[in-house]
Amino acid sequence: MSTAGGRGPGRPRKLPAAEQRERVLSAACQAFAAHGRQGTTIEEIARLAGLTRQAVYEQFGDKNALFDEVVAHVEDLAYTTIAAQGAGDADLGLKPWARRNFATLFAFVAEHPEAKPILDEAERTGNPALTRLRARLAEVYTKASRQRWVAHGMEPGRADTALVTMYFAMTEALVGLSWDGPAPDREALIDLLTEFTVGGVLRLHRQSPDVIARVRGPVE
Template sequence: MGKKRDETMAENRMRLLSAARRAFAAHGFSAASMDELTAEAGLTRGALYHNFGDKKGLFAAVVAEVDGEMAARAKKAGARGEDDWSALMLETDAYIEMALDPEVQRIVLLDGPAFLGDPSQWPSQNACLQETREKIASLVSARILKPVDVDAAARLLSGAALNAALWVAASDDPRAALPKATETFRLLAAGLLADRASD
């Protein structure tokens, strides 16, 4: 009996997340109607409050879901790299390029910071930072990078990538801003390369 109830709760949560994701992508956080959203999910406002607390809690869950998918897509792009450094650069290129995706743009890069605050404090961003830290540590260990402070380098690279994506998303012409963002990021990042790796 308990299992069936747990399954129903999990299913309700997924239905709410799915409907909310469509609503937030189409209308933005402010204009998304909770009544329309719950009706589309075939649930009540009570189910929303039970699962997420409030509209902001629901939005935070949607942001975490989309941000997690962004990380997975970036990782997949990085898998094409010939070595650890090129993999990191390909991941970053892919992450910044996702600022052109209307759903990512609206939910994560525009409304996310406006309603949830500093993205560097989001759990999903902290997970990405930890992965970047591990990659930087490995690259420093292999002497591909200069002997920099791993934590500082990871935070600055992650911050630069996030800010590049935020800039592209908010610019008047995101497609024109994208190559400027990725090229400049790569130039900045190359400053970390050990001399023998940048010859």
């Protein structure tokens, strides 16, 4: 026998608002990554979340507000995860530091495959979330890498901004590359990036220092 005010037989338990919100965000990430903002419906998100349409509306208002919330969530998650690695371990040398950060980017994409499609969709629909994320991360990485270049006798100046931009661009391209047949081992790609970037710039610094100097500009 049910008590007064309790749930009747078979009546589903109402989830706490925080759990509903978490479910909706997770479901919305899947849906927006797969179908974009225009192609996603509240009905699909509610079904994936195991909730009613009304519950989704109560949590986020409408689809556009929910999309903005998802984009902000993904941007913050990416920044927090990636920047923490870039700024950490001050005693780590240049090459192992760079390799670890390339590995972090690959791992983040593997663990959160919905993140890049959502950020790309945000850019297409007028929210420069990916551009903003790149700029925020570049600031962290530029500062951390500059300290390590100096240890190799190289004062990069503004060349460091160009180098960090190149690192991110190459990593994004490799992470999202469609291969003809099975993809190469991830560790091999990380080694390739590390040697091509850090090893390449160090060789350039030794053999053709004028190239870096022309980009660097005057050193204060």
